[in-house]
Amino acid sequence: MRRVVITGAGTINALGHDVASTLEAMRxxxxxxxxxxIRDVDRLAVKIGGQVxxxxxxAHFNRQQISLYDRFTQFTLLAADQALAQAGLSFSGALSDRSGVVLGTSGGGLNTQDENYRAVYEDGKNRVHPFIVPKLMNNAAASHVSMQHNLRGPSFTVATACASSNHAMGQAFAMIRGGMADVMITGGSESMLCFGGVKAWEGLRVMSKxxxxxxxxxxxxxxxxxxxGVFVFEEYDHxxxxxxxxxxxxxxxxxxxxxxxxVTPSKQGAGRAIAGALHxxxxxxxxxGYINAHGTGTAANDKTECAAVADVFGAHADDLMISSTKSMHGHLIGGTGAVELLACLMALRDGVIAPTIGYEEPDPECALDVVPNIARDAKVTATLSNAFAFGGLNAVIALRSI
Known part of the structure; x- marks a missing residue:
């Protein structure tokens, strides 16, 4: 099977508007x-978030583009531009036909939905913009990336809640490895920090205030x-x-x-995904040497994930570093795995392990080296990035230095 490498990365998130500023914040x-x-924040019980x-x-898009691009699409396009600029790729001819896009998102154009539900149900309007459907659809970001960069190969969107980005990147990886494509733009995005988006999550009673x-x-x-977070995955020889x-x-x-x-995670399901990625x-x-944990900060996830890691790694679990960068940028839901993969790249390329900040007191059920509060210099040659979603859907990606 063909080897797959990463040749470009781009991001915009609560820590920075590009990769360099994001990694500096992680360090x-x-x-x-x-x-x-956001509008009506005072009506929310949860008033905090990792907002961009x-x-x-x-400053980035004209009025016509804004009428077509929900905030999650805007973020995707900006990150994709950064990734492709770093990779130094442009697409035409046969390469266009052999290149595509697979992106992850959970809510898609949730800001657009929220605004238009409000307009119809609260303001009593009887008409909405004719492009609301193509603006809010989950595949909007993938479609606009493909159109903007002339990517005519396999392109689609994956929606598997909090594992969406990892599932998307896994599919892009498989397509290149299996010979279906030579280059894939992949990763994920999310923007559900609107009144309806936060209110829905409040109902689960898993949110910190x-x-x-x-x-x-x-x-x-x-x-x-x-x-x-968006990456360029490319066939190694290419x-x-x-x-x-x-x-x-x-x-x-x-x-x-x-x-x-x-909604309740399974140690066995997570463990099989981790072991499967290693295999x-x-x-x-x-x-x-390092695992970027799913690490949501909920009691159910954290202890289950630590138990799964301990089971798979056995005695070596004591030597592992495992951290959750969600402590810094928040949980990006469908886009979270993509932004978190940047911490794995930083570990491999720069020898810097991103910390788990906000760590105050050890938990006996999370007795691993979670790199508390302060980044650490360490040489690692292989990393994992975990994503475990509602619905019991698990996806783990392995990277190694080259």
């Missing part, structure tokens, strides 16, 4: 979570975030032939279903 252990600046601040859509503290005994829930700067190799991927509960990548447990 500093900076928190991007703050009070939400300092962002003006008019003050901070995200994964693995800490004092944790009290998750915090939503927003943004996008990248080498054009002299591309290779950021890392996508070594393996696995996905499993718990088949047990719609697919032909990695031994001791090869992996």
């Amino acid at each position: 500093e252990g900076r928190c991007g979570i703050g009070r939400l600046d 601040t300092g962002y003006d859509e008019h 003050d901070a995200c503290r994964p693995f800490s005994a004092t944790r009290n829930g998750m915090v939503q975030g927003e943004g996008a 990248a080498r032939a054009r002299g591309a700067d290779i950021l890392a190799e996508v070594a393996g991927f696995a996905m499993t279903s718990d088949a047990s509960d719609i 697919d990548a032909k990695l031994n447990a001791w090869d992996v």
Whole structure:
């Protein structure tokens, strides 16, 4: 099977509007979570989130584009432009036909839905903009990326809640490895920090009102975030032939279903996904130095994930570093795995392990090295990125240095 590498990365999230600023914030252990600046925030019980601040859509898009691009699509397009600029790729002819887009999102154009439900049901309007459907559809971002960059190969969107990005990147990886494509633009995005989006999550009673503290005994829930992470996945020989700067190799991927509960995670399901990614990548447990955890800051996720890691890695679990960057940028739901993959790239390329900030008190059920509060210098050659979604859908990606 063909090898797959990453040749470009782009992002916009609560920590920064590009990769460099995001990684700098991760190194500093900076928190991007703050009070939400959205309509009717005072009607919410949860008033905090990892919101993208300092962002003006008019600085990037004209009025016609804004009428077509929901906020999640805007974030995707900006991140994709960054990734492709770094990769140094443009698409025409045969390469266009052999290149595509697979992106993950959970809510799609939720801001657009929220605004238009309000207009119809609260304001009593009887008409909406004729492009509301193409603006809010989950595949809008993937479609606009394909059109903007002339990508005529396989293009679609994956929606598997909090595992959407990892599932999308796994499919892109499989397509290149299996010979269906030479280049895939992949990752994910989310923007559901609107009144309806936050109110829906409030109903689950898993949200923190003050901070995200994964693995800490004092944790009290998750915090939503927003943004996008987009990568260029490329066939290894294709990248080498054009002299591309290779950021890392996508070594393996696995996905499993718990088949047990719609919201409660399963140690067995998570463990099978982790073990499957190691097997697919032909990695031994001791090869992996860092895991970017799903690490939501909820009691159910954190203890289940730590137990799954301990089961799979056995004695080596004590030597692993595992951190949750959700403590800094929040939980981007369908886009979260994509932004978190940046921490894996930083570990492999820069030898810096992103910390779990907000850590206050050890939890005996999370007795792993969670890199508390302060980033750490360490040499690692292989990493995993975990994503475990409502519905019992698990997806784990393995990267290694090259």
